[in-house]
Amino acid sequence: MSHNAELFERAQRVIPGGVNSPVRAFRSVGGTPRFITRAAGAHVWDADGRRYTDYVGSWGPAILGHADAEVVEAVQRAAADGLSFGAPTEREIEMAELLVDMLPSLEMVRLVSSGTEATMSAIRLARGFTGRDAIVKFEGCYHGHADSLLVKAGSGLLTFGNPSSGGVPADFARHTLVLDFNNLAALEECFATRGDTLACVIIEPVAGNMNLVRPAQAYMERLRALCTEHGVVLIFDEVMTGFRVGPTGAQGLYGITPDLTTLGKIIGGGMPVGAFGGRRDIMRQVAPLGTVYQAGTLSGSPVAVAAGLTTLRRLRAPGFYASLAARTTALTEGLAAAAARRGVAFSAQAVGAMFGLYFSATPPQGFAEVMGADRERFNRFFHLMLEAGHYFAPSAFEAGFVSAAHTEADITATIAAAEAAFAQL
Ligand code: HOZ
Numbered sequence: 001m002s003h004n005a006e007l008f009e010r011a012q013r014v015i016p017g018g019v020n021s022p023v024r025a026f027r028s029v030g031g032t033p034r035f036i037t038r039a040a041g042a043h044v045w046d047a048d049g050r051r052y053t054d055y056v057g058s059w060g061p062a063i064l065g066h067a068d069a070e071v072v073e074a075v076q077r078a079a080a081d082g083l084s085f086g087a088p089t090e091r092e093i094e095m096a097e098l099l100v101d102m103l104p105s106l107e108m109v110r111l112v113s114s115g116t117e118a119t120m121s122a123i124r125l126a127r128g129f130t131g132r133d134a135i136v137k138f139e140g141c142y143h144g145h146a147d148s149l150l151v152k153a154g155s156g157l158l159t160f161g162n163p164s165s166g167g168v169p170a171d172f173a174r175h176t177l178v179l180d181f182n183n184l185a186a187l188e189e190c191f192a193t194r195g196d197t198l199a200c201v202i203i204e205p206v207a208g209n210m211n212l213v214r215p216a217q218a219y220m221e222r223l224r225a226l227c228t229e230h231g232v233v234l235i236f237d238e239v240m241t242g243f244r245v246g247p248t249g250a251q252g253l254y255g256i257t258p259d260l261t262t263l264g265k266i267i268g269g270g271m272p273v274g275a276f277g278g279r280r281d282i283m284r285q286v287a288p289l290g291t292v293y294q295a296g297t298l299s300g301s302p303v304a305v306a307a308g309l310t311t312l313r314r315l316r317a318p319g320f321y322a323s324l325a326a327r328t329t330a331l332t333e334g335l336a337a338a339a340a341r342r343g344v345a346f347s348a349q350a351v352g353a354m355f356g357l358y359f360s361a362t363p364p365q366g367f368a369e370v371m372g373a374d375r376e377r378f379n380r381f382f383h384l385m386l387e388a389g390h391y392f393a394p395s396a397f398e399a400g401f402v403s404a405a406h407t408e409a410d411i412t413a414t415i416a417a418a419e420a421a422f423a424q425l
Helices: 003-014 069-080 090-102 115-130 184-197 217-230 249-254 302-314 320-341 367-372 375-387 408-424
Strands: 036-040 043-046 051-054 108-112 134-138 176-179 198-203 233-237 260-263 274-278 347-351 354-358
Touching: 051 408, 069 302, 090 108, 090 274, 090 302, 108 115, 115 134, 115 198, 115 233, 115 260, 115 274, 134 184, 176 184, 184 198, 184 217, 198 217, 217 233, 233 249, 320 347, 320 354, 320 408, 375 408
Parallel strands: 134 176, 134 198, 198 233, 233 260
Antiparallel strands: 036 043, 043 051, 108 274, 260 274, 347 354
């Protein structure tokens, strides 16, 4: 039995499903999860000593590559001075100042410990600010696992949602309306009938939890206009896209200014950090200034903030994003060309350093099209690539990530392996 299989068996005796986050269990693709023992640059190693070129990158944070020397050193130095104080530190101010400087829509920001905390808090804040209860999210967008966000569409276009998880009271889901991503008619109808009762709309501006789905520019512009018209707080969940699709996230890429933004992943440089921030008048409602309560013992952890600060500063190097985007596009174009040579219906696209792979002739525009792609083929492709030493997300519904540590040789080797895999599908 392989070490990975032994560890999986052992893990399942004491951890639900053997994992601390469901997608890691490989349920979607089948087979045995790889237990990672170490990572460096663009590579991870598993318990059997096998090396993989990694396109998960800790689901986004590893934009500089794994175990970047400067980030690791910053963490070690911070840790030597104490792990956590439950009191403010100067480094938190530096982090907030840097975020406000890097992202023009942020006037004030609060640090938390995860993306889930960030979105949950942003929604409470939007409700507190507007005095309204109803919120809008989009089918296929994921914003962490807070109760009001684990909701799927109801029976009709404008009926409130149903829980998508056990343990979520139907009464909570009742306040969440779920719309179809990129569907302009549904958006117009929603605002025409309920616009003045909505506290907020929360959206992944480039959806990264139903594979990768790009928004239509006109759709995003109309969404912004409708929110302004009806006094609805527009929340961009940039936990995944923030500092990933470009230096100013998806909001910079599409030229849309949200009222609030949630961040995570990259801003922690691999350590647990999240943040929510935006308009000063809204952020001033957060306790202790305002009535909206939010708190955390480990919020602004000095060690995590050290990792995040070091990472964010490195992203400001001239040409950083251009070269990262070029490498990501080289991957997606190379994969698409390899599939075409092998006659496989496949498409791929990159947005900055984030990408989507689809076993369908063209990239999907929304949730229904994502669901229509050939999942069985993806699963076979995933396992062939894994066997060949290339680690993609273990689900057809996740986006992929390229880091600054991926070399041209890494990308070329992945494309060559993919061509061999396509030939076997
Ligand atoms: N939230 C991630 C999927 N989009 C999974 C995180 C994990 O399993 O580490």
